[in-house]
Amino acid sequence: MSGATVDSRVTLAGIELRNPVLTASGTFGYGTEFAPFLDLRRIGGFVAKSLTLKPRTGNPPPRIAEAPSAMLNAISLENVGVEAFVGEKLPALPDDVVVIASVFGTEIMEYAEVCKQLTGVPRVAGLEVNASCPHVKSGGIEFGQDPRVLADLVRSVRRATDLPLLVKLSPNVTSIAEMARVCEGEGADGLSLINAVQALEVDVETRRPVLQNGLGGLSGPAIRPIALRMVWQAARAVDIPICGIGGISDAADAVKFLLCGATAIQVGTANYLNPMAAGEIADGIASYCEDHGVGRVADLVGALESF
């Protein structure tokens, strides 16, 4: 089945996408790295690597480790900085590719400033605020782990931009529904979830953590059911659209997130293993729809049946 008769278009937080497949921040570089493998116009768009005000270097190695059906990473959000992104990375992309810029900072003012600098840049269709970074003033707790800090953050970035604003939530919380409602209340246009799950792996020979940083973020197929549960819970808690993320490896995985209430999805770790994965998933969703008599991909959103 080719899926050619299916209407794959969706609208996420006011951003028109040709299909619901985006790629997750930090797993897709600045887009051009995938040019040998994938025509970026085959997918809905991509979320670029998180940007800070100034260029930032990552952690010393080892930065990655493997776990069953998963990997851990502690890169520490290495990036070229907002200026180089706007000046060098964006112009290198083909036209009509939807680009969502990801933003983070170590304090709220930095987030707001990066958002300001990206607002009005013609190629930037929307912003995704990465709320999973440690908040220095709160002793290293993630912005997205404390509802008051998260509210302050979303309020500040909302004032800084009129672009469509997605907030990427941390899974390392007791109630994802509460965090989702906080973002909605402060004016977020949509939510992306989940970010990597905080994790630790140990080498029994050296008796040290495998990662130089100690803790890392777990991603890959192992976290998919956790992510699916959180998307389902968040979708029931808010009316703003949700972009589902977490271990999506094929079209069936993606359809599960749509059924649980995600309007669009992001492919993350799978891009590493198979740089054509996002394109194959986009085609596969359309084929699924055709095979199941679904005319519009948007009709799958939230269509989970109960027992």
Next chain:
Amino acid sequence: MSQPSADTDARSLPVRVDAEVLENRDEGGGNHHLCLRVPDWPGSAPGQFVMLSAGARSAVERTDPLLPRPMAVYRQSGSVVEVLYKVTGRGTALLAQVRPGQRVRTVGPLGCAFLRPDAAKPAILVGGGTGIASLHELAAQCAEAIEVTVLLGARTAEELMARDDFAALPVELRIATDDGSEGHPGVVTELLEEMLAEGGAPGVYACGPTPMMRRCAELARAAGARCQVSLENHMACGFGVCLGCAAPLAEGGFALVCTEGPVFDAARVAWETLP
């Protein structure tokens, strides 16, 4: 050509294909030899590598272990690409079970190649353990133009990789084994030290365990010889996006082994902090 020049401009764009296994042989001593037919293989330059996913060979994809493994291109001819590996963990154990006719997802060629050797100077290639696999294409290419000596090291004669293939090249081949079961009894860098003492300002090209490459770098620097090393590292993608394979640089900061390497000028590497 009097100056070394980069091959980066001539680099082929990588492909992602499900390669067909033609042969996957246990050669004894823990060594395995994999031959793949890679459709649309654009050709690689000496020192480049491929990412192989042994789990992606059937309709239901295996996700544990999740990550593909970087492997040097040992030899290539047309669309046939050969890889040498040792079984060191679950990923390579899985790779060793793959049978002819099955598929292995292959992404490549990736990375920067060795800089072409200076035509006026002899070349010394130093390989240890599985690092030997990175040097065969370079040895074959260099031997067409210049005098090449290949120094290979292993723990034992049985564990030594690819001896016969190197012996078939028009190069001078010298072996070192830790247990003295073949060639020089001791480490391969002792052979390099001897050769550098003879002078002649050769170019040194090394791939092997970190202590071996570090020693090659020290010896070459002391002898005023240029040394290129091919680093190994864990990586999730192989093409510059996971940022997992950072290697520390002497000038400060990090370089990605996958896209800025795997071949580096040995003087650029911060050997004391390289894991």
